[in-house]
Amino acid sequence: MKAVILAGGLGTRLSEETATRPKPMVEIGDRPILWHIMKIYAAHGITDFIVCLGYKGYVIKEYFANYFIHSSDVTFDMRNNSTTIHKAEVEPWTVTLVETGEDTQIGGRIKRILNYVGDDDAFCLTYGDGVADVDVTKLIAQHRASGRLATVTGTQPPGRFGAIRYEGNRVIGFQEKPQGDGGWINGGFFVLSPKVGRYIEGDATVWEREPLERLAKERQLDMYFHRGFWQPMDTLRDKRYLEELWLSGKAPWKVWEMTNARPRTAA
Numbered sequence: 001m002k003a004v005i006l007a008g009g010l011g012t013r014l015s016e017e018t019a020t021r022p023k024p025m026v027e028i029g030d031r032p033i034l035w036h037i038m039k040i041y042a043a044h045g046i047t048d049f050i051v052c053l054g055y056k057g058y059v060i061k062e063y064f065a066n067y068f069i070h071s072s073d074v075t076f077d078m079r080n081n082s083t084t085i086h087k088a089e090v091e092p093w094t095v096t097l098v099e100t101g102e103d104t105q106i107g108g109r110i111k112r113i114l115n116y117v118g119d120d121d122a123f124c125l126t127y128g129d130g131v132a133d134v135d136v137t138k139l140i141a142q143h144r145a146s147g148r149l150a151t152v153t154g155t156q157p158p159g160r161f162g163a164i165r166y167e168g169n170r171v172i173g174f175q176e177k178p179q180g181d182g183g184w185i186n187g188g189f190f191v192l193s194p195k196v197g198r199y200i201e202g203d204a205t206v207w208e209r210e211p212l213e214r215l216a217k218e219r220q221l222d223m224y225f226h227r228g229f230w231q232p233m234d235t236l237r238d239k240r241y242l243e244e245l246w247l248s249g250k251a252p253w254k255v256w257e258m259t260n261a262r263p264r265t266a267a
Helices: 012-018 033-042 059-063 106-117 137-147 194-199 209-218 236-247
Strands: 004-008 048-053 072-079 084-089 094-099 123-127 130-132 149-154 163-167 170-175 190-192 219-225 230-232
Touching: 004 033, 012 190, 012 236, 033 048, 033 130, 048 059, 048 106, 048 170, 059 094, 094 106, 106 194, 137 149, 137 190, 137 219, 194 209, 209 219, 219 230
Parallel strands: 004 048, 004 123, 048 094, 149 219
Antiparallel strands: 072 084, 123 190, 130 230, 149 190, 163 170
Protein backbone atom coordinates (compact mmCIF):
# COMPACT_ATOMS: atom_id res chain seq x y z
CA MET A 1 0.00 0.00 0.00
CA LYS A 2 1.11 3.55 -0.72
CA ALA A 3 0.82 6.58 1.54
CA VAL A 4 -0.03 9.92 -0.05
CA ILE A 5 1.09 13.02 1.87
CA LEU A 6 -0.31 16.47 1.11
CA ALA A 7 2.58 18.94 1.09
CA GLY A 8 1.53 21.72 -1.26
CA GLY A 9 -0.27 24.30 0.89
CA LEU A 10 0.95 27.80 1.71
CA GLY A 11 1.05 27.40 5.49
CA THR A 12 0.03 31.02 6.04
CA ARG A 13 -0.76 30.57 9.74
CA LEU A 14 2.87 29.58 10.29
CA SER A 15 4.32 32.39 8.18
CA GLU A 16 7.24 32.84 10.59
CA GLU A 17 8.56 29.50 9.33
CA THR A 18 7.08 29.18 5.84
CA ALA A 19 8.35 32.30 4.09
CA THR A 20 11.23 30.29 2.62
CA ARG A 21 10.01 26.69 2.76
CA PRO A 22 6.78 24.67 2.65
CA LYS A 23 5.23 23.82 6.00
CA PRO A 24 6.02 20.06 5.79
CA MET A 25 9.72 21.03 5.77
CA VAL A 26 9.50 22.90 9.09
CA GLU A 27 11.68 20.94 11.50
CA ILE A 28 10.79 19.18 14.73
CA GLY A 29 14.10 18.33 16.30
CA ASP A 30 16.46 18.27 13.37
CA ARG A 31 14.03 16.61 10.93
CA PRO A 32 11.16 18.03 8.85
CA ILE A 33 7.70 17.14 10.11
CA LEU A 34 7.27 15.38 6.75
CA TRP A 35 9.98 12.91 7.81
CA HIS A 36 8.19 12.29 11.13
CA ILE A 37 4.95 11.47 9.28
CA MET A 38 6.76 9.08 6.95
CA LYS A 39 8.37 7.34 9.93
CA ILE A 40 4.91 6.79 11.45
CA TYR A 41 3.77 4.99 8.31
CA ALA A 42 7.02 3.07 7.97
CA ALA A 43 6.54 1.69 11.49
CA HIS A 44 3.49 -0.05 10.04
CA GLY A 45 5.28 -1.45 7.02
CA ILE A 46 4.32 1.30 4.54
CA THR A 47 7.43 2.58 2.79
CA ASP A 48 6.08 3.66 -0.61
CA PHE A 49 5.19 7.37 -0.56
CA ILE A 50 3.62 9.86 -2.93
CA VAL A 51 4.13 13.47 -1.90
CA CYS A 52 1.84 16.14 -3.41
CA LEU A 53 3.91 19.25 -4.08
CA GLY A 54 2.80 22.84 -4.58
CA TYR A 55 4.19 25.86 -2.75
CA LYS A 56 8.01 25.80 -2.94
CA GLY A 57 7.96 22.14 -3.92
CA TYR A 58 11.55 22.39 -5.12
CA VAL A 59 12.66 22.52 -1.45
CA ILE A 60 11.22 19.05 -0.88
CA LYS A 61 12.79 17.78 -4.10
CA GLU A 62 16.20 19.08 -3.05
CA TYR A 63 15.80 17.48 0.40
CA PHE A 64 15.22 14.00 -1.02
CA ALA A 65 17.74 14.45 -3.85
CA ASN A 66 20.44 15.01 -1.22
CA TYR A 67 19.00 12.76 1.50
CA PHE A 68 21.37 9.86 0.91
CA ILE A 69 24.54 11.90 1.02
CA HIS A 70 23.39 13.93 4.02
CA SER A 71 22.77 10.70 5.94
CA SER A 72 26.17 9.21 5.13
CA ASP A 73 29.83 9.47 6.05
CA VAL A 74 31.49 10.71 2.89
CA THR A 75 34.90 11.65 1.47
CA PHE A 76 35.18 14.23 -1.30
CA ASP A 77 38.44 13.85 -3.28
CA MET A 78 38.72 17.34 -4.73
CA ARG A 79 41.86 16.52 -6.75
CA ASN A 80 40.33 13.57 -8.57
CA ASN A 81 36.74 14.84 -8.51
CA SER A 82 35.44 11.70 -6.84
CA THR A 83 33.12 10.90 -3.95
CA THR A 84 33.34 7.89 -1.63
CA ILE A 85 30.44 6.86 0.60
CA HIS A 86 31.73 5.12 3.75
CA LYS A 87 28.62 4.60 5.82
CA ALA A 88 24.98 5.17 5.00
CA GLU A 89 21.99 4.92 7.30
CA VAL A 90 18.95 5.68 5.21
CA GLU A 91 15.38 4.50 5.28
CA PRO A 92 14.30 1.92 2.67
CA TRP A 93 11.71 4.26 1.20
CA THR A 94 10.44 4.89 -2.30
CA VAL A 95 9.38 8.53 -2.62
CA THR A 96 7.48 9.90 -5.64
CA LEU A 97 7.26 13.70 -5.72
CA VAL A 98 4.36 14.97 -7.82
CA GLU A 99 3.82 18.59 -8.85
CA THR A 100 0.12 19.10 -8.13
CA GLY A 101 -0.04 22.88 -8.55
CA GLU A 102 0.53 25.74 -6.17
CA ASP A 103 -3.13 26.86 -6.12
CA THR A 104 -4.76 23.42 -6.32
CA GLN A 105 -7.19 22.46 -3.58
CA ILE A 106 -6.77 19.15 -1.74
CA GLY A 107 -9.43 17.43 -3.80
CA GLY A 108 -7.58 18.37 -6.97
CA ARG A 109 -4.29 17.14 -5.56
CA ILE A 110 -5.85 13.76 -4.79
CA LYS A 111 -7.22 13.47 -8.31
CA ARG A 112 -3.85 14.38 -9.84
CA ILE A 113 -1.99 11.55 -8.09
CA LEU A 114 -4.45 8.73 -8.80
CA ASN A 115 -2.38 7.54 -11.78
CA TYR A 116 0.53 6.97 -9.40
CA VAL A 117 -1.62 4.79 -7.15
CA GLY A 118 -1.95 2.36 -10.03
CA ASP A 119 -4.09 -0.74 -9.56
CA ASP A 120 -4.00 -0.62 -5.74
CA ASP A 121 -7.43 -1.17 -4.19
CA ALA A 122 -6.73 1.46 -1.54
CA PHE A 123 -4.17 4.01 -0.42
CA CYS A 124 -3.46 6.02 2.71
CA LEU A 125 -3.73 9.81 2.71
CA THR A 126 -2.79 12.39 5.30
CA TYR A 127 -1.92 16.04 5.71
CA GLY A 128 1.74 17.04 5.80
CA ASP A 129 1.56 19.07 8.99
CA GLY A 130 0.40 16.83 11.84
CA VAL A 131 1.56 13.82 13.82
CA ALA A 132 -0.22 11.15 15.85
CA ASP A 133 0.24 7.69 17.33
CA VAL A 134 -2.54 6.33 15.09
CA ASP A 135 -2.46 2.56 14.70
CA VAL A 136 -2.30 2.60 10.91
CA THR A 137 -2.48 -1.19 10.71
CA LYS A 138 -5.83 -1.26 12.55
CA LEU A 139 -7.06 1.71 10.53
CA ILE A 140 -6.44 -0.13 7.26
CA ALA A 141 -7.98 -3.34 8.59
CA GLN A 142 -11.15 -1.49 9.58
CA HIS A 143 -11.33 0.18 6.16
CA ARG A 144 -11.14 -3.14 4.35
CA ALA A 145 -13.63 -4.78 6.67
CA SER A 146 -16.15 -1.96 6.16
CA GLY A 147 -16.27 -2.33 2.38
CA ARG A 148 -16.73 1.43 2.05
CA LEU A 149 -14.83 3.74 -0.30
CA ALA A 150 -13.29 5.93 2.38
CA THR A 151 -12.32 5.87 6.04
CA VAL A 152 -11.45 8.99 8.04
CA THR A 153 -9.68 9.01 11.38
CA GLY A 154 -11.73 10.82 13.98
CA THR A 155 -9.90 12.39 16.89
CA GLN A 156 -10.66 14.59 19.88
CA PRO A 157 -8.40 17.63 19.71
CA PRO A 158 -6.53 18.97 22.73
CA GLY A 159 -7.77 22.20 24.25
CA ARG A 160 -6.13 25.37 23.04
CA PHE A 161 -5.16 26.60 26.48
CA GLY A 162 -4.06 25.01 29.72
CA ALA A 163 -6.68 24.37 32.41
CA ILE A 164 -6.66 25.08 36.13
CA ARG A 165 -7.32 22.12 38.41
CA TYR A 166 -9.15 23.15 41.56
CA GLU A 167 -11.09 22.01 44.63
CA GLY A 168 -13.58 24.60 45.78
CA ASN A 169 -11.71 27.89 45.62
CA ARG A 170 -8.29 26.32 46.03
CA VAL A 171 -6.04 25.74 43.03
CA ILE A 172 -4.42 22.29 43.23
CA GLY A 173 -2.52 22.30 39.96
CA PHE A 174 -2.49 22.94 36.24
CA GLN A 175 -3.18 20.73 33.25
CA GLU A 176 -1.63 21.67 29.94
CA LYS A 177 -3.78 21.23 26.83
CA PRO A 178 -6.61 19.07 28.20
CA GLN A 179 -9.01 17.42 25.75
CA GLY A 180 -11.54 19.68 24.10
CA ASP A 181 -15.32 19.58 24.38
CA GLY A 182 -15.61 15.88 23.56
CA GLY A 183 -16.49 16.35 19.90
CA TRP A 184 -14.81 14.32 17.17
CA ILE A 185 -13.05 16.04 14.27
CA ASN A 186 -11.31 15.02 11.06
CA GLY A 187 -7.79 14.09 12.15
CA GLY A 188 -6.58 13.23 8.65
CA PHE A 189 -5.06 9.76 8.28
CA PHE A 190 -7.52 8.56 5.65
CA VAL A 191 -7.68 5.27 3.80
CA LEU A 192 -9.28 5.68 0.38
CA SER A 193 -10.29 3.68 -2.63
CA PRO A 194 -9.09 5.22 -5.91
CA LYS A 195 -12.80 5.29 -6.80
CA VAL A 196 -13.11 8.45 -4.70
CA GLY A 197 -11.78 10.20 -7.79
CA ARG A 198 -15.27 10.26 -9.24
CA TYR A 199 -16.36 12.49 -6.37
CA ILE A 200 -13.75 15.12 -7.31
CA GLU A 201 -14.47 17.49 -10.19
CA GLY A 202 -11.08 19.16 -10.57
CA ASP A 203 -8.37 21.37 -9.08
CA ALA A 204 -10.85 23.69 -7.35
CA THR A 205 -12.57 20.89 -5.39
CA VAL A 206 -12.24 21.25 -1.62
CA TRP A 207 -11.90 17.67 -0.36
CA GLU A 208 -13.44 18.33 3.05
CA ARG A 209 -16.63 19.76 1.55
CA GLU A 210 -18.52 18.20 -1.36
CA PRO A 211 -16.53 14.95 -1.76
CA LEU A 212 -16.62 13.97 1.93
CA GLU A 213 -20.19 15.20 2.31
CA ARG A 214 -21.32 13.13 -0.68
CA LEU A 215 -19.45 10.07 0.54
CA ALA A 216 -21.15 10.43 3.93
CA LYS A 217 -24.58 10.93 2.35
CA GLU A 218 -24.12 7.79 0.24
CA ARG A 219 -22.94 5.82 3.30
CA GLN A 220 -19.50 5.33 1.80
CA LEU A 221 -17.52 7.04 4.58
CA ASP A 222 -16.41 5.10 7.66
CA MET A 223 -14.75 6.52 10.79
CA TYR A 224 -11.86 5.07 12.74
CA PHE A 225 -11.89 6.36 16.31
CA HIS A 226 -8.42 7.41 17.48
CA ARG A 227 -8.28 8.09 21.21
CA GLY A 228 -4.54 8.60 21.47
CA PHE A 229 -2.18 11.46 20.75
CA TRP A 230 -2.88 13.79 17.83
CA GLN A 231 -1.41 17.22 17.20
CA PRO A 232 -1.43 19.46 14.13
CA MET A 233 1.24 22.09 13.54
CA ASP A 234 -0.94 25.05 12.59
CA THR A 235 0.83 27.81 14.51
CA LEU A 236 4.21 28.70 15.96
CA ARG A 237 2.83 27.72 19.37
CA ASP A 238 2.03 24.23 18.04
CA LYS A 239 5.51 23.95 16.55
CA ARG A 240 7.13 24.84 19.86
CA TYR A 241 4.93 22.36 21.71
CA LEU A 242 5.93 19.52 19.37
CA GLU A 243 9.56 20.57 19.66
CA GLU A 244 9.37 20.39 23.46
CA LEU A 245 7.86 16.91 23.33
CA TRP A 246 10.55 15.71 20.90
CA LEU A 247 13.44 17.15 22.93
CA SER A 248 12.01 15.63 26.12
CA GLY A 249 12.43 12.17 24.63
CA LYS A 250 8.72 11.49 25.19
CA ALA A 251 7.24 12.28 21.79
CA PRO A 252 4.06 10.13 21.66
CA TRP A 253 4.17 9.83 17.86
CA LYS A 254 7.65 8.24 17.90
CA VAL A 255 6.06 4.81 17.45
CA TRP A 256 9.02 3.47 15.49
CA GLU A 257 11.15 3.29 18.66
CA MET A 258 8.63 2.06 21.19
CA THR A 259 9.53 -1.26 22.78
CA ASN A 260 6.39 -2.96 21.55
CA ALA A 261 6.44 -1.38 18.09
CA ARG A 262 7.53 -3.78 15.41
CA PRO A 263 7.44 -3.14 11.66
CA ARG A 264 4.12 -4.49 10.43
CA THR A 265 2.91 -5.03 6.91
CA ALA A 266 -0.35 -3.17 6.60
CA ALA A 267 -0.98 -3.93 2.95
